Amino acid sequence: MANHTTVSTFLLWGFSSFPELQDLLFVVIFISHLTILVANVSIMVAIKLSHSLHTPMYFFLFGLSLSETCTTMVILPRTLVDLLSESKTISLPECATQMFFFFGFAGNNCFILSAMSYDRYTAIHSPLQYPVLMTRKICFQLMAASCVVAFFVSFCIVFIVFSLSFCNSSLIQHFFCDITPVVSLACNTTAFQKIILLAFTVFVLVGNFVLxxxxxxxxxxTVMKMPSIKGRYKTFSTxxxxxxxxxxxxxxxCFIYLRPKNSDSFREDTLMAVTYTVLTPLLNPIVYSLRNKEMQTALRKVLGSVGGFPPLKW
Structure with a gap:
């Protein structure tokens, strides 16, 4: 990589395009980051300490919360520092490392969501065989496979991107090292390389979504065959x-990574990426907490014991 690269550092220029919003963005992202950490850690602790939640569904939720937390840790601390500092430079190895871990954890999130859908399908379609089909060993295997495949795909993406020669500019029109803004700086990108990068993205996003x-x-x-309306509602609610x-x-x-792009869309993508890197990890624990009575009960017990108060009864 060093033999073909004339640029050794990049400049993360994303939020510099919005000087009037930087103070507001810092406050919003800082509060959101703390909330993400507290919410996801609370869910993981609740699942760990509540024996009633030691089921495959909550095992995968634990993994999703951990992966979402790691995803934000790769991006947001650096973003907060850049919002306060004049120098927004990032070395080429640091950029490659950030891209590798971000897409590794982001891909892991996608595969875990697929595993969760398989778990729900198995529980509803084959309830009698569910304990056999979703054993602890199988759950660990699915979780491990999600991580291995996601980081393998991420490694392939990073290898392709940073095998390019960066000699036109060092200004990344984004607040982190995303694929398209970095590739746009290369001076020897081929159509084949772009197709391969798109294929990896489609494999992770579209492939998992189809599953x-x-x-x-x-x-x-399966649910529509149930004779009881109450039973259908209860099943759908899970x-x-x-x-x-x-x-x-x-x-x-999909909106960020699969729609056609050009250099004029980077400014819009920067703001949209805030929703993907901040809003999605923030909404996930909220959705599972608000729509799941078992999780609400477990969280109240954990928060009550931590605060020194008796557990709240549901």
């Missing part, structure tokens, strides 16, 4: 939190 939607088609078909998170997650991600 999730296929699971829900079978879930709906999937509502997951489906809401999927809609939010893939809605923002």
């Amino acid at each position: 999730i939607m296929t699971s829900y088609v079978f879930i709906v078909a 999937c509502s939190s997951h489906f809401t998170v999927v809609f939010i997650h893939y809605g923002f991600a």
